[in-house]
Amino acid sequence: MINLDEVLLKERGLKISALNKALVEGEESGIANYSLESFIEEIEQEM
Secondary structure, three states: OOOOHHHHHHHHHHHHHHHHHHHHHHHHHHOOOOOOOHHHHHHHHOO
């Protein structure tokens, strides 16, 4: 019989694994050419 602690521990482990995978993918994707100012200008133009 599986108890609640085992389920919660497995769920937490899966979440940590998913987070680690996302962090690695982000690091491997490289540096983006990003400008906060141009992003804000783009949003303001759409409004």
